[in-house]
Amino acid sequence: xxxxxxxxxxxxxxxxxxxxxxxxxxxxxxxxxxxxxxxxxxxxxxxxxxxxxxxxxxxxxxxxxxxxxxxxxxxxxxxxxxxxxxxxxxxxxxxxxxxxxxxxxxxxxxxxxxxxxxxxxxxxxxxxxxxxxxxxxxxxxxxxxxxxxxxxxxxxxxxxxxxxxxxxxxxxxxxxxxxxxxx
Numbered sequence: 001x002x003x004x005x006x007x008x009x010x011x012x013x014x015x016x017x018x019x020x021x022x023x024x025x026x027x028x029x030x031x032x033x034x035x036x037x038x039x040x041x042x043x044x045x046x047x048x049x050x051x052x053x054x055x056x057x058x059x060x061x062x063x064x065x066x067x068x069x070x071x072x073x074x075x076x077x078x079x080x081x082x083x084x085x086x087x088x089x090x091x092x093x094x095x096x097x098x099x100x101x102x103x104x105x106x107x108x109x110x111x112x113x114x115x116x117x118x119x120x121x122x123x124x125x126x127x128x129x130x131x132x133x134x135x136x137x138x139x140x141x142x143x144x145x146x147x148x149x150x151x152x153x154x155x156x157x158x159x160x161x162x163x164x165x166x167x168x169x170x171x172x173x174x175x176x177x178x179x180x181x182x183x
Contacts, residue, residue, distance in 0.1 A: 011046065018050055026050050041070035045077050057084050075104035079111055091118050109135045109142055116148070125156055146170070 010033075017026040027050055033043035044067035051060035061084060067077040082097035095118050101111040116131035132149040139145065146169040153162030 011042065014046065018046065021053070023050050023054055039070050041067040041074060044070070045074065045080070048080060052080065052084060057088060060084055073104055075101045075108055078104060079108065082111065082114060086114065094118065107138050109138050109145060113144060113148055120152060128152065
């Protein structure tokens with residue numbers, strides 16, 4: 001099964017169950033898919049999302065590892081491992097998986113943003129800036145990239161540049177009662 005050839009209709013009911021947080025039924029459906037085809041990496045990835053949302057990170061990691069062993073070209077599995085390790089505060093391991101995500105898909109904006117936040121939290125502002133800029137090079141209009149980068153600039157003393165950046169991408173800015181408003 002190639003990542004581009006996923007039969008979304010096959011999973012649609014289960015995806016809807018996941019969205020409505022009907023985890024037991026979701027897991028049951030996904031386990032049936034896995035019983036039908038043990039190489040169904042996408043079912044493993046979806047079941048990992050259920051476990052991630054319910055904070056059962058050990059099971060999520062297990063299923064993501066299986067997903068990767070079946071299809072090592074799936075950037076989503078690496079990204080989700082990065083998210084898990086970030087939540088577990090294992091930032092080096094998290095960054096490793098976000099970099100692997102980028103290796104598999106150089107346009108995966110959220111991986112760049114997560115790495116930038118890790119560098120920012122470690123006060124390595126030059127590296128954080130580089131990863132924010134890389135995310136913006138992929139899509140200059142990406143709302144998350146613009147918001148995070150403008151906040152990064154403001155927090156790091158580049159208030160004028162950060163406000164100009166916010167104005168350019170979000171619209172007018174005004175001060176009301178000592179508070180900044182984007183209008």
